[in-house]
């Protein structure tokens with residue numbers, strides 16, 4: 416991921432300076448410190464009556480064409496639960512209510528630097544998933560048939576979810 420070059424407040428150049436024992440980007444004009452932190456995202460763990468897990472095929476980068484849990488970034492005015500339910504609806508057309516928080520893992524990302532992926536259970540009613548935003552396909556998959564998932568954070572969440580739900 417590329418570093419920012421200009422201050423978002425006053426548009427002056429940013430400089431790398433040692434601060435708190437780290438190198439930080441600091442504005443040479445107004446002193447604004449540009450902290451870089453993992454971006455918080457929700458990943459939805461959804462199963463059907465047959466204990467199959469809901470996955471989507473990604474329609475966007477990173478990892479376009481590969482399969483993973485539905486989910487996405489948490490908006491500034493949302494709770495974790497709201498983000499999970501909204502992303503599930505946008506990507507699969509399924510409505511549900513948030514359940515247990517399953518875990519949280521930092522996922523290194525070439526595009527975003529690092530993402531804090533929080534896994535949350537979503538309980539859905541009847542209905543077939545249909546792919547929407549950011550998803551080329553959406554499908555319930557048996558545990559034995561799970562494809563290779565490119566995000567280690569998702570793999571860990573799936574393992575934990577099956578352990579505590581069986």
Ligand SMILES: [Zn+2]
Pocket residue numbers: 422423424425426427442443444445446447
């Ligand atoms: Zn500035």
